[in-house]
Amino acid sequence: MKILVPVKRVPDPATTIRILPDGSGIATDNIKWVINPFDEIALEEALRIKEKQGGGDVALLSVGQQAWQEQLRTGLAMGADRAILVRADQPLDTLAIARVMAKIVGDEKPELVIIGKQAIDDDSNQVGQMLAEMLGWPQATFASKVEIAGTKCTVVREVDGGVETLAFELPAVITADLRLNEPRYASLPGIMKARKKELKEIPVDSLGLDLAPKLKIKALAAPAKRQAGRKVGSVEELVGVLHSEAKVI
Amino acid sequence: MGDVLVFAEHQAGHFSKATLVAVNAGIELAKKRGGGKCIAVIAGENLDGPAGELARYGMSKVIALDDPKLAHYLADLYAQALSALAKSLGAEYVLATATAMGKDLMPRVAARMGAPMASEIVSIGGDGTLVRPLYAGNALATVEMDGPIKVVSVRATAFDSAKPGDSAAPVEKAKPELDPAGLKMQFVSFNEIKSDRPQLTEARIVVSGGRGLKSGENFKTVLEPLVDEMGAAMGASRAAVDAGFVPNDLQVGQTGKVVAPELYVAVGISGAIQHLAGMKDSKTIVAINKDEEAPIFNVADYGLVADLFKAVPEMVEALKKVKHS
Ligand SMILES: Cc1cc2nc3c(=O)[nH]c(=O)nc-3n(C[C@H](O)[C@H](O)[C@H](O)COP(=O)(O)OP(=O)(O)OC[C@H]3O[C@@H](n4cnc5c(N)ncnc54)[C@H](O)[C@@H]3O)c2cc1C
Ligand SMILES: Nc1ncnc2c1ncn2[C@@H]1O[C@H](COP(=O)(O)O)[C@@H](O)[C@H]1O
Numbered sequence: 001m002k003i004l005v006p007v008k009r010v011p012d013p014a015t016t017i018r019i020l021p022d023g024s025g026i027a028t029d030n031i032k033w034v035i036n037p038f039d040e041i042a043l044e045e046a047l048r049i050k051e052k053q054g055g056g057d058v059a060l061l062s063v064g065q066q067a068w069q070e071q072l073r074t075g076l077a078m079g080a081d082r083a084i085l086v087r088a089d090q091p092l093d094t095l096a097i098a099r100v101m102a103k104i105v106g107d108e109k110p111e112l113v114i115i116g117k118q119a120i121d122d123d124s125n126q127v128g129q130m131l132a133e134m135l136g137w138p139q140a141t142f143a144s145k146v147e148i149a150g151t152k153c154t155v156v157r158e159v160d161g162g163v164e165t166l167a168f169e170l171p172a173v174i175t176a177d178l179r180l181n182e183p184r185y186a187s188l189p190g191i192m193k194a195r196k197k198e199l200k201e202i203p204v205d206s207l208g209l210d211l212a213p214k215l216k217i218k219a220l221a222a223p224a225k226r227q228a229g230r231k232v233g234s235v236e237e238l239v240g241v242l243h244s245e246a247k248v249i
Numbered sequence: 250m251g252d253v254l255v256f257a258e259h260q261a262g263h264f265s266k267a268t269l270v271a272v273n274a275g276i277e278l279a280k281k282r283g284g285g286k287c288i289a290v291i292a293g294e295n296l297d298g299p300a301g302e303l304a305r306y307g308m309s310k311v312i313a314l315d316d317p318k319l320a321h322y323l324a325d326l327y328a329q330a331l332s333a334l335a336k337s338l339g340a341e342y343v344l345a346t347a348t349a350m351g352k353d354l355m356p357r358v359a360a361r362m363g364a365p366m367a368s369e370i371v372s373i374g375g376d377g378t379l380v381r382p383l384y385a386g387n388a389l390a391t392v393e394m395d396g397p398i399k400v401v402s403v404r405a406t407a408f409d410s411a412k413p414g415d416s417a418a419p420v421e422k423a424k425p426e427l428d429p430a431g432l433k434m435q436f437v438s439f440n441e442i443k444s445d446r447p448q449l450t451e452a453r454i455v456v457s458g459g460r461g462l463k464s465g466e467n468f469k470t471v472l473e474p475l476v477d478e479m480g481a482a483m484g485a486s487r488a489a490v491d492a493g494f495v496p497n498d499l500q501v502g503q504t505g506k507v508v509a510p511e512l513y514v515a516v517g518i519s520g521a522i523q524h525l526a527g528m529k530d531s532k533t534i535v536a537i538n539k540d541e542e543a544p545i546f547n548v549a550d551y552g553l554v555a556d557l558f559k560a561v562p563e564m565v566e567a568l569k570k571v572k573h574s
Contacts, residue, residue, distance in 0.1 A: 005384075014306070014521075016387075016522075017384045017387040017388060019388055026384070026388065034446070039505075041393070048312035055314075069423075077357055088275065093365055094356070094362070094365075094366065095359065095360065095364075095365055095366070098360060100366055104395075117504075118487070118504060120384075120385065120504075122383055123368065123369070123382065123383055123384070123385070123503065124350050124366075124368045125356070126356035126366055126368060127356075128358035129324070129353065129354075129355075129356035129357045129358075129360070130356045130359065131345070131360075132325075132355065132357065133325075133328060133356075133357040133360035134360050135430065136358050136433075137323060137433070138323050138324075138433040138434040139353075139357065139434070140352070140354045141324075141352070142349065142436075148525035149335075150306065154437065158349070158497045158498065159349040159353075159439075159498075159499055160349040160350070160498060161254055161260075161272055161441055161442060162439060162440045162441040162442045162496075162498060163440045163497070164436070164437075164439045164440070164444075165438045165439075166323075166434055166435065166436060166437060167434075167435045167437050168433055168434050168435060169433065172433075172481070173264075174354070177497075177504075178487065178490075178491065178499055178504060179422065179490070179491065181403075201365065213365075214364070214366040214395045214396050214403065215366070215367060215390050215392055215393075215394050215395075216392065216393050216394075216395075217390045217391070218378060218392065218393055219390070219391045219392045220383070220388045220390050220391075221388070221389045222387075222388065222390065223382070223386060223387070223388070223389050226529055226547075226548045228536075228546065228547045228548065228549070229534075229549055229550035229551055230550075230552070230555060231541075231546070231551050231552045231553070232549075232551050232553065234568055235560050235563040235564050236319075236554075236567055237551065238473075238535065238551055238553050238564065238567075239564060239567040239568060239571055240534070241551055242512070242533070242551070243571050246512070246533045246551075247552065248263065248454070248511050248512040248533050249454075249479065249512070249568065249571065
C-alpha cells in the first residue's frame with residue numbers, strides 16, 4: 001500500500017520559547033529542531049502497516065524551507081522510502097498547506113495519509129481534517145488504534161468521555177494521537193541508508209495554487225507570568241490556608 | 250454583515266457548559282463585529298426539546314437541522330450540513346467550542362467553504378482580531394482573518410458560559426443539505442468511560458495525578474479518596490495516561506484537556522510545559538511533590554514538598570476534620 005506521511009519541522013518540545021522584543025516572531029537561535037512528535041507517531045504507524053503487509057511505499061511530505069531536509073532525512077532514517085519537499089519560503093496558513101498537500105496527493109495517489117493530529121508550534125489541529133475535506137475522503141482524527149483489512153479500515157479514536165470506533169473504505173486521512181504507538185529511533189544502518197534515498201524537491205510556485213494566507217499573525221506576545229506562591233510546611237497548614245486564605249474548601 | 254453561526258454540540262439533548270461558552274463567545278463576537286446576529290444551530294434527531302432549551306440562552310434564533318441521518322455525529326456529514334447552512338445564511342463566522350467534536354469538525358467545515366480558521370481563541374479584540382495561544386501557551390498570537398467567511402473554535406476555559414434568560418428565541422426547523430455520495434464514514438461504537446464524578450472541564454476542583462502515583466492501583470487507593478473527599482474531578486498527566494494508570498480522556502495539557510478550575514491539585518506531577526499548558530489558568534494551584542526543584546512549584550500558589558503516599562492520606566483526614574468543624 002502507498003502511504004503518505006506529512007512531516008513538519010518544529011522546535012524541540014523541551015525548548016523554552018522566547019518571543020522577539022518587537023513581537024514579530026520567536027527567537028530561533030539556540031533552538032533544536034525536530035520532527036513534530038505527532039508526525040513521528042504517524043510515520044511509525046505507516047512503517048508498521050508496511051511491515052505487516054510485507055511491502056509498500058511510505059513517502060514523507062513537507063511543505064517548507066531548505067532546512068526541513070534535515071527532518072526529512074531523519075524520517076528516511078527511521079525507515080520511510082522516499083521524501084518530497086515542496087519548497088515554500090513564504091508564510092503559509094493551514095488552508096494553503098492543506099491545499100498543497102491535496103495537490104501532491106492527487107499526483108501521488110496514496111491509499112492512506114497518516115498525519116499528526118497537531119503541530120506543537122502553532123497548535124492548530126487543522127491540516128489533516130482540511131486535507132480530508134479537500135480530497136472528499138473520510139477522516140479519523142485522534143487515532144489510538146488502526147486496523148486495515150484489504151480496503152477496509154477501522155480506527156479507534158480518543159474523544160471526550162471515551163473512545164469511538166469508526167469504519168470506512170480507503171482512501172482516507174488518519175490523524176495520529178499520542179497513544180497510537182511508540183515511535184522507533186533511527187538506527188545507524190538506517191541513517192546510512194537514508195543518505196541514498198530519494199528526496200525530491202518541488203517549487204511551490206510550480207503547483208499553480210492560490211496560497212495567499214487568509215489568516216495572518218499580526219503580533220506575538222508573552223502570556224502573563226504566573227507568580228510562584230509559597231511552600232507550606234505541612235498537610236495541616238495546606239488545608240488551613242486552602243480553607244481560610246484561598247477559601248476554596 | 251457580521252452574523253455569527255454557532256454550532257451547539259449536545260449530548261443526547263443536553264448542553265454542556267462548554268457548548269454554552271461557544272454561545273456566549275458567539276454573542277460577543279457578533280456584537281464586536283458591528284452588531285450582527287448570533288444564530289445557534291443544532292443537529293441530530295428529535296430536536297424539539299433541546300432546541301427549545303437552547304433558545305433561552307440569548308441568541309437571536311435557533312436552527313434545528315433535524316434528520317435521522319444526523320443522529321450520530323460524523324465529520325463528513327456534519328461538515329456538509331453546517332457549511333451549506335452557513336452559506337445559505339450568509340454568515341460571516343462559524344464558531345464552536347474546541348471540544349473533541351469541535352476540533353474534528355470545524356477545520357473540515359472551513360476547508361469546505363475555503364475559509365480560514367483560528368483554533369482555540371482565548372479573546373476577541375474590538376477590531377475583529379482574535380487572540381490564540383501558540384507553543385503550548387508560551388506565546389499569544391493576535392490573528393486576523395480575511396475573506397467573506399471565517400471559522401473559529403473557542404477555548405472553553407477562556408469565556409464564561411451563556412446564562413438562560415426569561416425570553417426564548419424563535420426556533421426554526423431546516424432540512425440539512427446532504428449529498429449521499431459524500432457519506433463515507435460509518436459510526437461503529439462509542440465506548441463511554443463512565444464516572445460519577447464531575448466532568449473534568451466543568452468541575453470547580455480538579456485533582457490530578459502523575460507518574461509519581463506509580464500505578465493505576467495507587468490512583469484508586471491513594472488519589473481517589475482525595476478526589477472524592479474534595480468532590481473534585483480527576484485529571485492526569487500524559488505520563489500517567491501513557492502508562493495506562495487512567496483512561497486517556499483524563500489527560501490535562503497541551504494535547505489533552507484544558508482546565509481552569511477554582512482549585513487545581515497536582516499530585517506527583519513534575520510540571521512539564523505541556524502539562525502547564527492545560528492548567529496554568531486555574532485560580533488556585535496546589536502542588537504535592539517530593540522534589541522541591543520540580544517546575545510545578547513555579548506556578549503553584551501553595552507547594553508541599555512531601556512524599557505523596559504519606560501526604561495524600563493525611564490530607565484526606567485533615568479535610569474530613571475541616572468539614573466537621
Ligand atoms: C508532543 C507532546 C505532547 C505532550 N502533551 C502532554 C499533555 O497534554 N499533558 C501532559 O501532562 N504531558 C504532555 N506531554 C508530556 C510532558 O512533556 C511530560 O513528559 C509529562 O507531563 C510528565 O508527566 P509527570 O509529571 O506525571 O511525570 P514526571 O515528569 O516523571 O514527574 C513525576 C513527578 O512525580 C514526583 N514524585 C515521584 N514520586 C513521588 C512521591 N512518592 N511523592 C511525591 N512526588 C513524587 C517526581 O518528583 C516528579 O516530579 C507531552 C509531551 C510531548 C512531547
Ligand atoms: N508545512 C507543513 N508540512 C508538512 N506537514 C505539516 C505542515 N504543516 C502542518 N503539517 C502537519 O499537519 C498536522 C497538523 O498540523 P496543524 O494543523 O498545523 O496543527 C501536523 O502533524 C503537522 O506536522
